Amino acid sequence: MGALSHIRVLDLSRVLAGPWATQILADLGAEVIKIEKPGEGDETRHFGPPFLTTKDGGKGDAAYFLTTNRNKKSVTVDLSQKKGAALVRRLARRAHVVVENFKTGTLARYGLDYKTLAAENPALIYCSLTGFGHDGPYKDKAGYDYLVQGMAGLMSITGQPDGAPGAEPMKVGVAVSDLLTGLYTTIGILAALVHQGRTGEGQEIDMALFDCQTASLANQAMNYLAGNMVPGRLGNAHPNIVPYQVFATADGHLILAIANDGQFRRFCDAAGLSGLAADPRYATNAARVDHRDELVNLLKPVFAAKNSAGWIALLERANVPCGPINRVDQVFADPQAIARGLKISLDHAAAGPIDLVASPLKLSRTPPEYVSAPPTLGQHTEEVLRGVLDLSADEIAHLKAEKAI
Numbered sequence: 296m297g298a299l300s301h302i303r304v305l306d307l308s309r310v311l312a313g314p315w316a317t318q319i320l321a322d323l324g325a326e327v328i329k330i331e332k333p334g335e336g337d338e339t340r341h342f343g344p345p346f347l348t349t350k351d352g353g354k355g356d357a358a359y360f361l362t363t364n365r366n367k368k369s370v371t372v373d374l375s376q377k378k379g380a381a382l383v384r385r386l387a388r389r390a391h392v393v394v395e396n397f398k399t400g401t402l403a404r405y406g407l408d409y410k411t412l413a414a415e416n417p418a419l420i421y422c423s424l425t426g427f428g429h430d431g432p433y434k435d436k437a438g439y440d441y442l443v444q445g446m447a448g449l450m451s452i453t454g455q456p457d458g459a460p461g462a463e464p465m466k467v468g469v470a471v472s473d474l475l476t477g478l479y480t481t482i483g484i485l486a487a488l489v490h491q492g493r494t495g496e497g498q499e500i501d502m503a504l505f506d507c508q509t510a511s512l513a514n515q516a517m518n519y520l521a522g523n524m525v526p527g528r529l530g531n532a533h534p535n536i537v538p539y540q541v542f543a544t545a546d547g548h549l550i551l552a553i554a555n556d557g558q559f560r561r562f563c564d565a566a567g568l569s570g571l572a573a574d575p576r577y578a579t580n581a582a583r584v585d586h587r588d589e590l591v592n593l594l595k596p597v598f599a600a601k602n603s604a605g606w607i608a609l610l611e612r613a614n615v616p617c618g619p620i621n622r623v624d625q626v627f628a629d630p631q632a633i634a635r636g637l638k639i640s641l642d643h644a645a646a647g648p649i650d651l652v653a654s655p656l657k658l659s660r661t662p663p664e665y666v667s668a669p670p671t672l673g674q675h676t677e678e679v680l681r682g683v684l685d686l687s688a689d690e691i692a693h694l695k696a697e698k699a700i
Contacts, residue, residue: 316480327367333700348646398435409423423500448512456528475508552618556580607619
């Protein structure tokens with residue numbers, strides 16, 4: 296039994312941030328009912344290639360959709376129809392949590408806003424995800440990860456510095472603003488569930504990609520707030536620690552991640568550079584930051600003289616943090632990934648066994664459960680309407696005929 300096996304989540308979200316959060320809840324045992332538009336579904340079902348190959352050789356859902364929809368039940372309902380919206384309101388009465396990521400004010404048109412649903416279910420936790428939140432001058436602005444990476448400062452500190460080859464603001468290689476928002480959303484919902492369990496009270500949660508990305512600037516934000524230092528792009532270097540970056544080797548690249556003076560001394564001894572550790576320009580991290588360029592220029596030819604594997608073996612023996620830059624295929628072939636079980640397989644209704652990325656959560660008593668693969672569109676519509684709302688076969692047939700489901 297998962298930790299959240301007593302919780303029902305009505306998931307009106309789509310794409311990435313919301314589904315990322317609800318998949319975490321589903322992995323922890325919650326019953327997650329995903330509401331999708333008939334005939335279309337979550338946009339990410341079409342975000343390909345690549346697509347699944349179905350058992351009959353046809354084209355299935357996009358790999359993107361598989362990222363965030365494990366352990367969920369797909370129910371197709373047309374919210375724009377009165378009977379469809381009424382069905383979702385009935386489901387909300389029987390839910391502990393509703394998650395949605397429509398633009399501000401959209402769901403109020405269908406009677407699916409927090410105020411309406413909470414009047415019928417005061418214990419309901421209603422979590423809304425938008426680009427910029429429900430107040431402020433940008434509340435009606437569409438929010439996409441790429442825009443938020445730029446507007447919330449992340450791209451201003453990502454990419455090669457001005458004057459370097461390829462210099463320009465750069466987005467991160469995955470939709471990190473969405474993912475961070477999904478994680479913060481999960482934390483908020485779990486906190487609200489604790490409060491709900493103690494008091495019986497629900498509440499509204501207002502999550503914004505812009506807020507979450509700004510909060511996640513972490514030390515870079517505090518470099519500005521505490522030190523009035525506006526951070527810029529440093530490529531693979533670190534603003535507060537040196538040497539902490541990528542170095543080219545004879546056959547590729549490696550990451551050197553020296554975080555304190557003791558590690559720097561061990562590195563210098565292992566690399567035959569003991570004099571550097573005693574040099575007052577480099578003996579402390581603060582001094583190394585002040586003399587970043589000259590130290591890095593000294594180290595570049597040293598690293599270029601030996602291949603990556605040789606450097607990693609040498610530095611690991613000296614207990615100096617370092618490592619390779621793996622491709623994604625190399626990640627899943629890595630013995631550490633295999634030992635940690637980071638790849639799982641589940642049986643997909645249309646495609647048969649498929650590989651998925653495992654949850655990173657490791658709980659000794661209530662570990663994540665892998666019950667079902669991401670659903671096909673509408674796979675559980677009848678099951679949920681019968682089991683949760685006690686609808687008869689005739690009632691379901693009428694709703695189908697009227698295209699409400």
